[in-house]
Amino acid sequence: MESPTITLTPLAPGERAGSADFGDSGGVGVGRSAGLEAVFAAVADQLDGALAPGEVPGLSDAEIVSGLIAVESLQRKLAALQLTLAAAADARSRDRVPDLALASVYGCKNAVELLQRTTLVSASTARQRIRVGQTVVPRNGYSLGMLPPQHPHLAAALEDGALGIESAVSIAGMLDRTGKRPGSSPEALDIAERELVTAATEPVLPLHADQTRVQCGVWEQFLDPDGTLPDEEAAFMRRGFRFGKERGGLVPVSGALVPEAAALLARLFDSVNSPRTAINDNSINSTATNNSATNGETGSGSSGHSGSSVRFVPVPESIDTDTDSDAAPTDTARTPDQKRHDALAILLQTAARHPETPLLGGAPVTVLVQVTDTDLAAGSTRNDTGTARSARLHDHNGFLVPVSMSAARHAACAGATQRITQDARGRILGLESPSRVFTPHQRRAITLRDGGCVIPGCNTPASWCEIHHVTEHAQGGPTHTDNGVLLCWYHHRSLDTSGWRVRMSDGVPEIRAPRWLDPEQRWRPHHPPGKLKLAA
Incomplete structure (x- = not known):
């Protein structure tokens, strides 16, 4: 040319x-x-x-x-x-x-x-x-x-x-x-x-x-x-963070962060979303040592033997403890923006339950979700007329906004959310009390067992995870280590729709992948990323 x-x-x-x-x-x-x-x-x-x-x-x-x-x-x-x-x-x-x-x-x-x-x-x-x-x-x-x-x-x-x-x-x-x-x-x-x-x-x-x-x-x-x-002082005066009006099930946010806050948030996002996210073995080992005498407490997951001498022994890195379930697919279902959103949700949940977080009205920071007893007891997401069952969340402005039943069930496990059950007339039938949320001792025990999110391929560490009632409390499931597993915010929030399934077998989590990943639909025992096993 x-x-x-x-x-x-x-x-x-x-x-x-x-x-x-x-x-x-x-x-x-x-x-x-x-x-x-x-x-x-x-x-x-x-x-x-x-x-x-x-x-x-x-x-x-x-x-x-x-x-x-x-x-x-x-x-x-x-x-x-x-x-x-x-x-x-x-x-x-x-x-x-x-x-x-x-x-x-x-x-x-x-x-x-x-x-x-x-x-x-x-x-x-x-x-x-x-x-x-x-x-x-x-x-x-x-x-x-x-x-x-x-x-x-x-x-x-x-x-x-x-x-x-x-x-x-x-x-x-x-x-x-x-x-x-x-x-x-x-x-x-x-x-x-x-x-x-x-x-x-x-x-x-x-x-x-x-x-x-x-x-x-x-x-x-x-x-x-x-x-x-x-210039920096002028920029500092323009810092801010704003909530928009909820539209279509999403709340837009906007604002401007000072560079050090943005850098810290970006690093926290990276720590959650990195495929190389690791468990802090030092904190796990110290937790095991400092709390070895707590497994005789009610709901701790012990067999009722007070003062048990069970100890945790690290497995050598050269030993492959799982030839099937650890070979997990890469997370390609979420966009980078979605991963950052979910990372922020994890950070907020973690901060809300941290003991040094300031109290609000004399109580830990809590989000309220209202749900009727009929919808909560139903196993389906739609009622007899075909209308979707839903709950109501008290949003950032104090207004009630509809949320899915998945969000309501999620609220029962998340320590930063409290679920209120009402009848059709609005009478309060139940309020999820702290006893229905796993205690710190139980959390430490579950952390030592699971190591992190139990979904294969997810590298979210235990300290960033929530504890999921495998059998929901409303269905008679106890707040017990034999009924709790660690899930990251995303896998916990999407458990009803993602195709992943979790069950307990003699106190050990088992996971079944979605059908498109495993056509045979086999249940596989979870093996923690920390390569830990029980030794008598």
Whole structure:
């Protein structure tokens, strides 16, 4: 594919800074406008003749790459004109008396609106073009005459078509921010500008826009390492977190985090979602040692032998304790955003039950879920009329919002949620009491047995898991270690719909995978990731 030959007749410098022509009727005269339209119409015609979008699928690999380079080179030339024209439009809208201001003559309140109406870009794009354009055009020094552009290296690279508008925006923004700070050095700014432009326009391996943005940040820190504090204080005042209105079963949230909080949250997300998440063996072993005398308590899961000498012995890493169930599929059912959501839910559940979390109204932080006794006792998700059974949750605004029965059943096990059972008239029939939530001693025992989420392939550690009543309390299931298993928030919340099934066999969890994973539907005993087994 041969590159088209395109000849542009540039505006003379004096014509760019000249005045508009006003006809006798008060309208704006065309001046060179008709000629410019003809020139760019000819350019468009040549482009149409060179390559039409419909012809692209028939190009060779080399022609596609050549086309990308040629079109982007032309786009950079046009970008330079976009910036300088935008700056000129703004100058002629601000530096004239109101009646003769360019924007006013065309019925616009300012240059931003003029650019929006003439180019159909967004207001933010128009402001960006004006802001950057002002720094790369000659400046009016009045008695001193015309002065060079504020950023001469940037201006030269743009005029040559060597620099893209994205990189120009990053460089100009950094220079402008740094230049406004007390003690900034014009010489140092000039060096930074020259180095950044050179790096972004190198003939071999120039920096692309993302790399240029990173380099701008490096230069900004170098030029003014202490000058970010005022900006940081202003940013700190804008921090916040907001709940939106529940719509379609979801509550939108928005806000802005300070960098250290965002980094901590991201690291916590990573710790939950990483496929290499590990159990803290030190905490498990110390728990086993410190609480070896607690397994004679009611509901602890012992066989009733007070003072049992049962001890936990680590299995050598070389011994494979499971040849079947540990070979689990990778979690591909959730998107990265969904995994981050579920990680946040785990963090919130963990924080809510932490002993150092402040009390609310003299009691631990708790979310209330209301459900009727009829719906709770029913095994199906729909009633006789086909209507979906549901519960009501007290949301963040204190209003009642409908939630699924899966959420209601989940509430019975989650320590941060309390379930209230009512009859059809609203009479309170039952309130899940703390005795129906597993005690710390029971949790430690179940942690030592399960090691983490019992669903194969899930690496969520025990400290981040919830304890699930395998046989629900409402169905007569006891709050006993023989009836509790560790599940992460996601697998606990989706247990009714995911296809995974859990049962207990002589106090040991057994798991059955969904049919699409295991057509034979075999029950497999759970083996903890910590490679632990009981020894008499």
